[in-house]
Ligand SMILES: O=P(O)(O)OC[C@H]1O[C@](O)(COP(=O)(O)O)[C@@H](O)[C@@H]1O
C-alpha cells in the first residue's frame with residue numbers, strides 16, 4: 153500500500169511537467185501487474201468518490217488547555233452524543249445515555265468506576281455483554297460512510313477479527329446467533345472485555361471525525377501545550393494553521409533570541425515555567441541566578457496564579473524576579489531589530505530609549521506617564537539596548553538548551569511539517585488571524601527586499617521566511633529570523649492583526665488607554681460580505697461556496713457578539729478554550745464541524761474536568777448553529793481528496809490502455 157502511494161506521489165510530481173511518461177507507467181505496472189488489479193483499483197476509487205464526504209473538525213486557540221481539547225476530540229464536538237441519541241434514545245433513560253456516552257469518551261476511567269459498583273460477577277458480565285453490543289451498534293452507525301478497508305485500519309489491531317465478525321454479521325436466519333454470543337462470552341471469560349470496550353470506544357471517537365484542522369495557537373497561557381502536540385502527532389489526520397503564539401515558539405527554536413525571551417516571559421507570567429524546565433528540559437538556573445542578583449519583588453510581575461494550584465511565597469517571588477529579568481532582556485533585544493529593519497515600521501516601539509530613568513517617566517504620544525513598578529537596574533540609560541555580559545550569557549545558554557531539547561525538536565519539526573500560514577481546504581480559507589486591510593478594505597502591502605507584496609503574495613512571502621529561518625537555526629539576526637518575530641508583533645502580520653503590542657505599557661503604566669492595541673480594520677470590515685468575498689477571490693477560492701475560518705480573537709458571546717459574520721461567509725471559532733479568557737467570552741470555546749450535510753458551529757458551555765464527566769456522566773452542553781446547509785449531500789468527489797483520487801483514476805485508466813487494452 154505504501155509503495156502505491158510513493159508511486160502516485162512521484163507521478164503527481166512529474167505530472168505537470170511531462171505528458172504521460174511510459175517509464176512511470178511501467179513503474180506503476182509493478183504494483184498493478186494484472187488487468188484485474190487495475191480494474192479493481194479503478195472500481196474501488198470510483199466507489200469512494202461517491203461516498204459522502206468525511207467530517208472535518210475545526211478547533212483553534214487551544215492555548216495549552218490539553219484536558220478541554222481532549223474532551224472535544226473524544227466527544228467529536230457533540231457528534232458522538234448525537235449518534236448515541238439517534239440509536240438509543242427510545243430504549244435508554246437520559247442518565248443511561250450519559251453514562252454510555254462517558255464510557256465512549258473515557259473508557260478506561262469509566263470502567264474502573266463501574267467495576268467497583270457491581271457486586272456479582274454475573275452482573276458485571278451482563279454489563280459487558282450489553283456494552284459490547286451497544287458499542288458495536290454505535291461503531292456500525294459511525295462507520296456507515298466509510299469503506300471496509302478504512303474501518304479496518306481504524307480498528308485496534310489485536311481485535312480486528314473479532315470486531316469484524318460482530319460488525320458485519322449477516323445472520324438473518326439466526327443460524328449464527330450462538331456463534332456471536334459465544335465470541336462475546338469468550339472475550340469476557342478470557343478477561344479481554346475491558347480492552348475490547350476501550351478499543352471500540354477509541355475507534356468510534358476516531359471514525360466520527362475524518363480530519364482535524366487546528367486553526368492556530370496551540371502554545372502559551374495554559375499548562376500543557378506539549379501534550380496537545382503529542383496528541384496531534386498521533387492523530388490520524390490533521391493540519392495546523394500557525395497562530396502568533398506558535399510562530400513565537402518556532403521563532404525561538406529557529407534562533408530568534410527575542411522570540412525566545414517572549415516565550416519564557418509568557419511562561420513566567422502564567423506560572424508555566426514547568427513547561428520550559430521540566431517538560432522541555434531547558435535549564436533555567438542561569439536565568440534564575442541573574443534574576444536573583446538584580447531583581448526584587450514587583451507587583452506588576454507577579455505570576456497569574458492557577459486556580460487549582462497554590463504557589464508558595466518563595467516560588468512566587470522567584471518567578472516574579474525571573475519574569476522581570478526576561479522582560480527587560482526582551483525589551484532590549486527588540487531595539488536592534490527595529491533599527492536594522494526600518495520596513496517593519498516599529499520605531500515608535502523603541503520605548504527603552506525614551507524612558508527618563510531619573511524620573512521614571514515616559515512621554516507617549518505627547519502625554520507624560522509615570523512608570524510605576526520600574527525595574528531598570530540592568531539598563532544603561534546611555535545605551536539601553538546593551539545587554540549586560542551576564543544577560544548575553546544567559547540568552548546564549550537558553551538558546552542552546554532550546555535548540556538541543558529533544559522533545560521540543562520533535563514538536564517544532566511537526567509544527568513546521570504539518571503547519572502553514574494559511575490553508576485552502578475544500579473550498580474554504582483557514583487562517584488564524586487576518587488578511588491585513590486598510591480602512592477602505594484594500595489589502596495592505598509591505599516592501600520587503602525592494603519588492604512590494606500584497607494579500608496572498610505577502611502571506612506566501614511570510615511563510616517562506618518562517619521556513620527559511622527554521623532551516624538556519626544558527627543564524628540569529630538575518631531577515632528571515634527577524635521576520636518570524638515580525639509575524640508575532642508587526643502591524644501587517646496576518647497572525648497579529650494589530651497596530652502594535654503594548655506589552656511595555658501593560659507592565660509599567662497605570663493608564664489603561666495606553667494598553668489598548670488598535671486592531672486592523674479587517675476586524676470590523678469582515679462583518680461585510682463583500683470583504684469576505686474579495687479575500688476568497690484573492691486566494692483563488694469560489695466566493696459563492698467558500699468560507700473564511702478564523703481564530704485569534706475571542707468572540708464575546710457574553711456581549712452578544714456573533715461568531716458568524718459577513719452574511720455567513722466568515723466563521724470565527726475562538727471562543728476561549730483558554731481559561732484566562734473565559735470570563736470575557738462567557739463560554740468555553742467554539743468548534744466547527746463540516747460534514748456532507750453542511751457546516752455547524754458548536755458552542756461549548758463549560759468544561760471543568762475529565763473527572764466530572766466520568767463520574768457524573770454529564771456532557772459539556774453544546775449549542776449548535778447551522779452555518780449553511782448543503783442542498784445535496786456533498787460527496788468525496790467534491791473535496792480536495794476527491795481531486796487527488798480522480799487524478800489517480802485517470803492515471804490508472806492510462807495504464808489500462810497502455811498495458812492491457814492493446
Ligand atoms: O493577556 P496577556 O497574556 O497579557 O496577553 C496579551 C497579549 O496577547 C495578545 O493578545 C496576543 O495573544 P492572542 O493571539 O492570544 O490574542 C497581544 O495582542 C497582547 O498584548
Ligand SMILES: [Mn+2]
Pocket residue numbers: 369395396397584647703704705
Ligand atoms: Mn492568536
